[in-house]
Amino acid sequence: MPQKNFTHINLQEDFYFGKLCSKDILSLHCVHLQVGLEGEYLGLDKVSLANSSLWSQGTSLPVNKSLIWYKATILAPEGNGPLALNLASMGKGQAWINGQSIGRYWSAYLSTSTGCTDNCDYRGTYNPFKCQKKCGQPAQILYHVPRTWVHPGENLIVLHEELGGDPSKISLLTRTGQDICSIVSEDDPPPTDSWKPNLDFMSRSPEVRLTCEQGWRIAAINFASFGTPEGNCGTFSPGNCHADMLTVVQKACIGQEGCSILISAATLGDPCPGVLKRFVVEALCSE
Numbered sequence: 001m002p003q004k005n006f007t008h009i010n011l012q013e014d015f016y017f018g019k020l021c022s023k024d025i026l027s028l029h030c031v032h033l034q035v036g037l038e039g040e041y042l043g044l045d046k047v048s049l050a051n052s053s054l055w056s057q058g059t060s061l062p063v064n065k066s067l068i069w070y071k072a073t074i075l076a077p078e079g080n081g082p083l084a085l086n087l088a089s090m091g092k093g094q095a096w097i098n099g100q101s102i103g104r105y106w107s108a109y110l111s112t113s114t115g116c117t118d119n120c121d122y123r124g125t126y127n128p129f130k131c132q133k134k135c136g137q138p139a140q141i142l143y144h145v146p147r148t149w150v151h152p153g154e155n156l157i158v159l160h161e162e163l164g165g166d167p168s169k170i171s172l173l174t175r176t177g178q179d180i181c182s183i184v185s186e187d188d189p190p191p192t193d194s195w196k197p198n199l200d201f202m203s204r205s206p207e208v209r210l211t212c213e214q215g216w217r218i219a220a221i222n223f224a225s226f227g228t229p230e231g232n233c234g235t236f237s238p239g240n241c242h243a244d245m246l247t248v249v250q251k252a253c254i255g256q257e258g259c260s261i262l263i264s265a266a267t268l269g270d271p272c273p274g275v276l277k278r279f280v281v282e283a284l285c286s287e
Contacts, residue, residue, distance in 0.1 A: 039054075039069045039160060040160070042054060044069050044071075044158060044160075045094075045096040045099060045101070045158045045160070046099050047098055047099040047156055050071065050156050055071060061167070061168055063164070063165065063166040063167070063168070064164040064165065064166065065161070065164055066091075066161070066162060066163055066164050067160075067161070067162055068160075068161050069158065069159070069160050069161075070158070070159045070161065070167045071156065071157065071158045071159075072156075072157055072167065073154040073155060073156060073157070074154070074155050074157050074172050075153070075154060075155070076150040076151070076152070076155055076172065077172065077173075077174035079174060079176070079287060080147065080215075080287060081174040081175040081176060081287065082144065082147065082174065082175055083144070083145040083146075083147060083150065083172060083173065083174050084142040084143060084144050084145060084172070084173045084174075085097075085102065085105075085142070085143045085145055085157075085170060085171075085172055085173075086141055086142055086170060086171045086172075086173055087105045087107050087141055087142075087143055087165075087170060088107055088138060088141040088169070089107075089165050089166045089167070089168075089169035089170060090105060090107050090108075090159070090161060090165030090166075090167065090170065091106075091107060091108040091161060091162065091163030091164050091165045092104075092105065092106045092107070092108050092109070092161075092162045092163045093105060093159055093160045093161040093162045093163070094159070094160050095143065095157065095158070095159045095160075096156075096157070096158040096159075097145050097149050097150060097155060097156070097157055098149055098150065098151075098155055098156050099156070100146075100149045102143050102144065102145055103143065105140075105143055106139070106140070107138045107140070107141050107165070108138070108163055108165075109138065109139050109140075110136055110137065110138055110139065111132075111134060111135055111136065111137060111138075111139050112132075112135060112136070113135050113136035114135060115129055115132045115135060116132045116133055116134070116135035117131075117132070142173065145172070157170075176286070177219070177284050177285065177286045178212070178213065178216065178284070178285045178286075179222070179233065179234060179282060179283070179284055179285075180210055180211070180212065180282070180283050180284075180285055181233035181234075181236075181280070181281065181282045181283075182208045182209055182210055182279075182280070182281045183278060183279075183280050184206050184207065184208045184209075184263055184278065184279050185206070185276065185277070185278045185279075186206070186263060186265070186276055186277050186278070187206075187276060188206040188263075189206065190204040190205060190206050190207060191206075191207055191209065191260075205262045205263055205264045206262075206263045207260045207261060207262055207263060208260065208261050208263060208279045208281055209258065209259070209260040210253055210258060210259050210260075210281060210283050211257070211258035212257050212258065212285035213285065214257070215287065216257065216285040216286060216287055217255055217256060217257050217285065217286065217287075218253045218254055218255065218256055218257075218258075218259065218283050218284070218285055219254070219284050219285065219286040220254075220283065220284040221246055221249045221250050221253065221254070221281065221282070221283050221284075222282045222283065222284060223236040223246075223280065223281065223282040224244070224245035224246045224248070224249040224250075224280070224281045224282075225238050225239075225242050225243065225244065225245060225279075225280050226242075226243040226245050226263075226268050226269075226271065226277055226278075226279050226280075227239055227240075227241035227242040227243055227271050227272060227275075227277050227278070228240055228241040228242070228272070228275065228277065228278065229242065229278065229280040233282060234282070236280055236282055240272075241271050241272035241275055241277065242271060243268065243269050243270075243271040245268065245279065245281070248261065248268070249261065249281055249283070253283065261279070263279045265277070
């Protein structure tokens with residue numbers, strides 16, 4: 001159950017936008033539809049046209065305009081973490097980084113405004129409307145940018161906006177850490193990779209396991225409890241029955257890409273005999 005921590009860098013203030021029509025089609029009857037088609041035909045997304053006279057810089061940035069092209073430069077965040085453009089302020093269109101298309105975006109497409117609930121329970125008969133979240137919000141606002149497409153210093157971003165938006169609020173995000181969680185009960189079966197033929201796998205103890213992405217290591221343990229902890233990943237708190245496992249988990253996991261701890265009241269201690277207990281851990285992975 002990973003949760004991601006982000007930092008962001010805003011676009012530089014010097015935004016340029018495409019002229020409404022090129023000189024050869026300039027007329028009183030020039031319609032906005034021509035703007036998008038002409039820009040695509042001329043290749044405004046290409047790095048080679050970044051300094052073309054087709055781009056103009058006005059005294060103010062035109063926002064909420066349909067079928068318009070924008071370009072700006074952006075500094076890539078340091079590190080090797082994955083990158084994403086936050087296009088929540090835009091409507092619908094396509095974006096390019098250094099001439100490479102990241103695909104189409106549609107931030108104006110909203111999820112259904114009803115059906116969300118704070119009480120979520122996946123048990124029982126399945127239906128697609130269980131545990132809905134973020135009703136009435138954009139279906140997607142983050143769009144992946146491969147690290148190999150960016151380089152140190154300034155990077156060119158070009159957008160073709162079809163509906164209208166405010167490009168000054170676009171930001172480039174990077175993940176600086178990842179919160180991972182593990183919740184295992186005393187009566188859970190052991191990991192399947194420990195099962196062996198002709199052996200009673202239930203005689204083995206369950207394990208709590210933590211695993212970071214390749215190249216990342218466990219840097220901190222934010223929460224560790226054996227008992228009846230409450231909450232969800234990111235909001236865990238001790239329950240009425242609680243044995244602090246912070247030191248145990250730190251010793252086994254800090255600096256490792258992954259780790260595991262057997263769940264046994266005989267070795268961990270039993271804070272509340274006769275009560276079914278869980279081992280809950282929340283850790284932070286970093287590069």
